[in-house]
Amino acid sequence: MTTQYVVSNVPPVAAGSKVEAEGSKSIIEQGEFACLALQMKPKTTTPQASVLSSTPSILEPTTDVRAVEENRQLNAATPVGRLPPEILTNIFLLVDPWPFFGRGRIPAAFALSYVCREWMTIATGPGCAALWADLRKSYHPELANLMVSRSRDAPMSIVYFQPKVEHEEALRFIVNRDLDFDMEWVFSNFVSEAPMLEHLHIEASPERWTRFPDNFLQGGAPYLMDLQLRNCNILWSQIPFSAHLTNLQLWDHLDSERSWPTIEMLMDALKLMPLLYTIEFRGILPSKESSPPLPPYSRTVLRDLHTITLWEPMLATIDFFKYLSINPSATVDLWLTGPVRETTTIARLLSNVRAALEDAEISCSTPLRVHGLEISFRIDGRCGPWEDDPGQYWNFDIWTQRDRGPSISVALDPGWLDPIEFVAQFRAELNLSTLERLQFTEFEPLPSPAWITMFGQLPRLKAITVSCTCEFQDFFLALSTKRPTQAGDTTATSCPTFYFAALETITLDVADFGSRPTRRTNLICVIHALKERSKTNPIKELRLERCPEFLRMHYELLKSADIDGLDLIWDEDESGELSYSDNSDSDSVSSE
Structure with a gap:
């Protein structure tokens, strides 16, 4: 009789060694841990034929089993471990x-x-x-x-x-x-050409301010592709730029001992790096006192640029984009420092950014077409390029293409700007007729009537996300309110035209439903608005994500309201339920 033993996780043995059993043998290659089938013949004097003849047929392998076993046999010529x-x-x-x-x-x-x-x-x-x-x-x-x-x-x-x-x-x-780390002494011998250098990352601690050697890589680095210099205090003329650069990252302090380039010097350098894919500048751009290039001066064209990130003063950023032309699909990430006292400054910024993306004249009055917009007032962990103190920022993320991340992201120190004027000026520079997604995050300073008036009449707005501080009653009341008739509007009034007429999806993210009395009122507003909309402009999807005050009984209440066409999605965040001792009767409301 032939008995089969399956041994798994066989430990490696010396190369070429053999494992032998009576009547058969197999070789285990070093490093091989595959399952190994050893055929061993038990010591018996009973003739094999007589034993097999007495074996019940149920133990005989079928044709399918034999075919599978044949396919599982190890290849003796090329083991699986090699x-x-x-x-x-x-x-x-x-x-x-x-x-x-x-x-x-x-x-x-x-x-x-x-x-x-x-x-x-x-x-x-x-x-x-x-x-x-x-x-x-x-x-x-x-x-x-x-x-x-x-x-x-x-x-x-x-x-x-x-x-x-x-x-x-x-x-x-x-x-x-x-x-003390003497950077000038350490790099003093790096003066000759570096033809094999492709990546160079040097970062000095801002607390230990030292000079970078003036003769650093005087011979150049012609094939340098990735250059990152942080707080190196190096002369602009000594930076080893290369025509092969694809990634350029320069950081410095505003109080640097070195004189950074004029706008003309900066643009001349960028023209010699046409392959740039990413740019990040912090404290590099010329100040507002920098003289503009002498006319005629052509704009620097960087068609391969994918991402440009600037942590710079507002006015310096405005001047920078005035002389730049980049890929229309590029991502522009701006963290602008310093207060902004005039709303016209925002118009100048967006006008120059739009011209750089579209390779158009600055005087062009065509607003930038936008498909998605996120507006937030947030506390960020890094309020500036040189400090880690938290600060407050207006933040605008603009999607100019579908299914992409923000093409333009602007974070601003709010300064003394009135939020309503600020957003109105921002909207004036954007063509929102194609806007499909809108998100508000922690935007308490902007009253709901203001942004409802600004965005409520957009014809293609399909999805809205409201996060954190949200005035529920104003928002949901607007959803069920008929818009005022516009001048020259000949549309029949038999069916009401609501604000946000094309809206299909509402997402409440970390939304504050308030304490017990306020929560009850908010639930009434939500149900009433959705029922009114269901008659002519139904909301198809309501998503509730990470809302701690929204409990299961509230979910059941909305579900039992039987709102036509509504798909209710809740992430069932029950963690907040542990911190509430409300009884279910106190939050019960009528869905009528």
């Missing part, structure tokens, strides 16, 4: 470079190469040179030297933490051991 070197190389390069924790805490490259001789050959081969080029951790000098030699010509990643490095000689990077 992958082609090309595939293993690609797998190795995807391994996280940080060290494996455990005995010795060795880098990942060494852990992979220790598995077997085959893995050692592949991991140390030229195809895996990048595996050894990550020296962002401090290792033993012998390990560091070995990693450097095995990295060959691969770009290296090195992080230097001032003021001391444990094994600086292993990194071939000698710095002084004083308490």
Whole structure:
């Protein structure tokens, strides 16, 4: 009789070793952990034929079972544990470079190469040179030297933490051991050309202000693709710009000892970098006293630009976009510092941004077409590019294309602007006739009648999200209120025309339903408005997300109101129910 034993998780053994059983044998390749079927013949003197003849037919494998077993047989020529070197190389390069924790805490490259001789050959081969080029951790000098030699010509990643490095000689990077980090001395020898340099990231601590050497990379870095300099206090003329740059990030303090470029110098530099994909400037743009370029001066065209982020003063940002032309689908993220005292400043900003996106004249009066708009008044953890103190910001995210993130995001210090005038001026620069999505977040300073008047008559507005501080009664009352008849409107009045006539979806996100009496009134307003709308302009979907005061009994109440065509979606956030001791009778309202 032949008995089959299935052994799983077979530990690796030495390469070429054999596992033998009486009457059969199988070879386990090193590193193979696949399930292995061992055929072993029990010691018996009973003839095999007589035993099989007495075996019930129910134990005999069927044709289907035999076919499956044949397909599951291991390929003796190429075991499953042996992958082609090309595939293993690609797998190795995807391994996280940080060290494996455990005995010795060795880098990942060494852990992979220790598995077997085959893995050692592949991991140390030229195809895996990048595996050894990550020296962002401090290792033993012998390990560091070995990693450097095995990295060959691969770009290296090195992080230097001032003021001391444990094994600086292993990194071939000698710095002084004083308490102060002397950046000028450290980089004083980096003066020649760097033809192999592709990525350069240098960040200095703002608290330890030092000068950057004037002769840094005087020979240039012609193939530099990624340049990030933060608080380096480097002369504009010494920055190693390259025609191959795709990512440019420059940060500095407004009180920098260096003189930053004029607008003409900045635009001339950008013209030499046509492949730029992302730009981030903080404290870099020329001040408002900077002289404009002498006419005639053509605008800088960056057609490959995908994202531009500015943490700059308002007036400097306005001037910057005046001389720039970028891809219409680019994302413009603006964090504008300083107070804004005149609403016309917003008009100038949006006019210049619109002209830069559309490659149009600044004087063009065509508003920017918008598909989505988010307006918020929020507390942000980083109120400016150089401080971590929280601050209040007007925030506007503008979607100019469908199914995309914000094309323009503007965050402003509110200053002394009246919120109603502010939003009205903002709207004047936008063509909202195609607006489909609108979101308000923590926008308590703007009264509901103001934004209802501004956005309530839009013909294509289908979805509204109201977050946090929301005046429920005003909002839902507007949904069930007939709009005033417009001059020249010949539409029949048999069917009422409501505000937000095209609205189909309402989302209440972290909405404050208030205390017990207020919550009851709000629920009445919601039910009444939805019932009125259901007669001519029904709301198809009401979503309630993360609303702690909205309890299950309120959900059941809305559901039992039997509002035609309404799909009620609630995330069932019951966490807030634990903090309320209201009895169900106090919140019961009539749905009539």
